[in-house]
Amino acid sequence: MGKTLYQKVWEAHTVGTLPDGRTQLFIATHYVHEVTSPQAFAMLRENGLPVLHPERTFATVDHIIPTDDQREPFADERAQKMISALRSNCQEAGIRFFDLPSGQQGIVHMIGPELGISQPGMTIVCGDSHTATHGAVGAVAMGIGSTQVRDVLATQTLAFSPLRVRQVRVEGRLHPGVTAKDVALHIIRKLGAQGGLGYAYEFAGSVVEQMDMDGRFTLCNLAIEGAARCGYVNPDETTFAYLKGRPYVPQGADWDTAIKRWRSFASDADAVYDDIVRIEAADIEPTVTWGTSPDMSVNISAVLPELSQATSDEQKRAWQAAYEYMKFTPGEQIKGKKVDVVFIGSCTNGRMQDFRAVAPLLKGQHVASGVRALAVPGSQMTAKMCEDEGIADIFRQAGFEWRLPGCSMCLAMNPDKLVGDQLCASTSNRNFKGRQGSPAGRTLLMSPLMAVATAVTGCISDPREIFPDTQP
């Protein structure tokens, strides 16, 4: 009987069984950032414990840094304290820190793959739920809390119970104008924001096989928004082509050995899954969320659902509360809603292909008056490539604020925040109440393609109508 990638990685990293029955799992790669690690380092100090394998932990700063002026000291003293704490913790422990002057700083879920630190067949953890992103290279990657960060620093292991594995097959051919983000939002709507509880998601099928790596990162990033703690794609030629030559992957003869080893982790053809879900690519339209949970979304051309369409009382109450918060009405069109802010960036959609795909469409266009538009490359390496390729200038000339790398307006821990009940077209990952920094702020999640169309018109737009030549 064949095995899934999840099972193979789990077995390869098993240390043993703990007295309570949980598995002690070896962690191949660990990332830390400034928000969820200082407490862990403090706990180590309290207990006089050293960092056991500093060469397997990598650090960067992303959540709290300003994206306009990154000169220190930051205006926000608390932010300054957090970056300073990370700096001294890493120095003390001998952990490599991709600091601001390194040219390799950025959102942790972007720089890990960009530097080739995240590799197939690894267990990867970080004190951040979007660690699921790294699964796109064929790894088992999971978000953890700060006490678990302490456990990894002290022991290079964690206590886990295994997840079940659900294969999500996306089959067929995507319509023009439909991107990885739309695929992910569609899956979350179909299966529910709680649908993946207890599961790891293996994304497969012809659409995923043909998807580029940046699309796969988007897809795996959003696994957690469907409650799957990790999502992954089996490593294939696309994965290896992406990783080749990156600074932290093996080189020369070692590269060939590595590929052979990585390939062996891919799920077997006769692997047995706990569940299989088939999604038809032809059913997926450009998708936008309208509520306060990522599963509250509609196709761009659809009207918002009536409360009577809810499948349970619980869902009906949730929709009702969401309508109240969002100031929308059942039955109305989402298309045409005037927006105040457009945000392109985050660990979901702040990657090279996200910017490359929309830059040609934006050329010669301009952000609508009254709209504040932010474009935030997720890492210094991506920012540099955008400059080199002229993409940054296209965004600037179109009236976007082209900002410095960081998490920016995804999560309200830096100065980039919504004000009052502003409506924001956002390529990020969460439309939770207050997520973008104002307790009344309203977030509509969408692809970079729809966000650019929306920036140009000033209202929620179908990219296929604004850019008729749109290709997938």
Place this chain on the structure above:
Amino acid sequence: MSATLHPIDKIVGKAVPVPGANMDTDRIIPARFLKCVTFDELAGKMFYDERFNADGTSKGHPIDAPQYAGAAIIIGGENFGCGSSREHAPQAIKRSGIRAVVAESFAEIFFGNASGIGLPCVCVSAADLAVINTGLAEHSEAEWTLDLRTMQFANGAASYPIYMPNEPREAFLTGRWDAVTELMNATARVEELARALPAPGYTPPNHAC
């Protein structure tokens, strides 16, 4: 590392409803409260924006209603604790005096974080949850007993079965919920794996291939 064990088998106290599916950790503790290098400032901040208006006045959340004052148990909905992995969420709950959460289901990361700090999260069926919430509205000051040995959540004569996977339950009952002591016991095997499993290694750009 101290090996003192702290078994948790029973939580007794008042319960407070925090209803709704997909109660995300941004709502449990808004991001602005995460700008700290310790968890010390989180006491009293749980569900802050759910409870207070921008001017600091109360929104009338059950947590702040006098009849639920001093509650030890939160009654939540489906997929409680979804979203961000911030341990600040269970820390804020625990540091605000809550000692257990009962809900229809829990997000994985939240459940793991809560378990690791000694905050048991147990599931009840949707049907029982509805009955519990009705009972809670009628008898808000009632004392509840959450028993991890009998796996029952009871209020006087009324008792509801609760669910928790065996491993964390065993960890609570034996006091081994803080895993680090156990994790430090397998040094030889960990080092064996550290040698066998490649770590990401930097190769200088001028490396001769």
